[in-house]
Amino acid sequence: MRHFYFDHNATAPLSAAARASLVACLDEVYGNASSIHHFGQAAKQKLEMARRQVAARLGAKPKEIVFVSGGTEADNLALRGIVAPGQHVVTSTIEHPAVLNTCAALGVDVTYVAADSSGLVDPGDVARALRPNTALVSVIHANNELGTVQPIAEIARIARDAGAYFHSDGVQAFGKIPVDVNALGVDLYSISGHKIGAPKGIGALYVREGTPLRAIASGGHHERERRPGTENVPGAVALGIAAETADWTSVAALRDRLESGILARIASASLNGARAERIPNTSNIRFDAIEGEALLISLDLRGFAVSSGAACSSGAVEPSHVLIAIGLTREQARSSIRFSLGPENTEEQVDALIEAVADSVRHLRRISTEVPAHA
């Protein structure tokens, strides 16, 4: 059976361009970028080219890019590397666990600003949450479950006007919508390779020049003392190429085709989160009186991969904290499915998925209607 992938927010396949650059680098450039001989210098050149490519996509300076192992490490570095004991942090209730759980582990006071029912954070709420000792405000750029894009520029201005640093988890936004660190006004911005066609195991943290970031691990002098460990040059090279080439704009039409198809075909299906302010590839839909995980499994058996929550929370019995945070009941949250598309999806796949969702929902509703008769 052929399987089709609609779970790009969990991870995306390698893009052809990133794959080519990665394999070439693996085969040709194996030096340690910190070595001073021929092999080391070849690796260093590739690494610095990648840094320029990532910086260019962000509107940043190359030296403001710190390569790390992924989005989770970038978030941890941003938060743990800035906040000190006795300080205060403001974040939102719809952050990724890498931010939420790091905030909880910091050992400082944290204010969690709520998102509204459309999945958007109100900048005014952030302003009201600030305290004289607020060191950092961290608000996710595009939410991983809903795809909603937050008013980052406005929130960043409020935070920085108050003397706090501003961080945004851009893992789901980078490469999918335009990101300019100066237009946004962020001090710190997390990105991940494997969400946009680069391999797993590489990511980066943008750190605005002058931001007093402390390393959170100890070792050699790599990455201007901000992240020790032998540089993952092939990973960085692929991230650089992915940053240069990622183009998800065409995905919006596919996503809209899928979303309107499902909403038109299926009674009691409704959209979670704002329709307008979203990244182009994500649609989160709830199917009343359907168990989301049962729908996921039914679709998987029909060859379609979707998600009933963030992959990093899979296996958890709790419903999505993001859906609860925007006001859904636990039952509604459990009846929701995230569809996240990518550049390699096609209209034919989308149309087949709409049919499969309709069939699965019909089947699952029939089962749930029949059960009482047998009970």
Place this chain on the structure above:
Amino acid sequence: MRHFYFDHNATAPLSAAARASLVACLDEVYGNASSIHHFGQAAKQKLEMARRQVAARLGAKPKEIVFVSGGTEADNLALRGIVAPGQHVVTSTIEHPAVLNTCAALGVDVTYVAADSSGLVDPGDVARALRPNTALVSVIHANNELGTVQPIAEIARIARDAGAYFHSDGVQAFGKIPVDVNALGVDLYSISGHKIGAPKGIGALYVREGTPLRAIASGGHHERERRPGTENVPGAVALGIAAETADWTSVAALRDRLESGILARIASASLNGARAERIPNTSNIRFDAIEGEALLISLDLRGFAVSSGAACSSGAVEPSHVLIAIGLTREQARSSIRFSLGPENTEEQVDALIEAVADSVRHLRRISTEVPAHA
């Protein structure tokens, strides 16, 4: 000009077996190992196969393997994840910076046990350094600069008999000499992929069952709550294959050929560290009255990559802390070169390198002799 690589302790080229498994995984398995659909389960299967392969090479249980981004992260996790405020740590003066600098950052009392002139730590010194509140003893298995293999089993027994946990940085030992975590008696053991033919960006920490390791980053529930972040499945797969296939035993003959050739041909060349207790691929030689970095550059111009210290310290103006620690003068330390070979080196390359070293040393000595005449 052809370039030949004799700096494997900095990083090694991908092995053919690891490359094949990596590329196949990159092409075929792109799911998130935490997703519950078809793509996720395929990734999960690959990840757990890799975990079994790494565990098998260590004589460990699969669940005792935590995949991380590399050796530096493994060392940081082992030390920061065990030691708490008010406790005491024992380590050696010849550790890698990932251990030395992490010890310094822990904010606890640390006793640094000296190595002798042959580069070996005396277990009796470790015993004498123990205190009632010693939480952890960390001693490197094979030193990265000298290649000397420490009496880990004896040191581990002393540490554990005293109620302390024992960690060893096995980055340079794993894959090059037999490593059995039970025979060694280690509680924690760090390994790195790119030193033995797997790619950069992947490593692992062995954590003996029951060892109360705390995660040092926050996020999802990956790796049994010990290391958050989307699993680097292709990296882990390649590490698993490298663990299964790495065979560096044949390198010893090449290393000995290189070492005896250099020592026979060049006056005032002498070996740093113990001749016997070494990993098979490393030789650290000092050339009296020669600047090591000048020799490195001269060899690089002749097409041979060697090292004048650990890559992670390159660019540092200080001489090697390891060579100083075993009693060399700063001048002697600066006149030393590390040759580290790998399975793909050949006798022809070794013989050519011996000639190149002899030529370079002759040339550099002539220059240094001539300088006073012009001065």
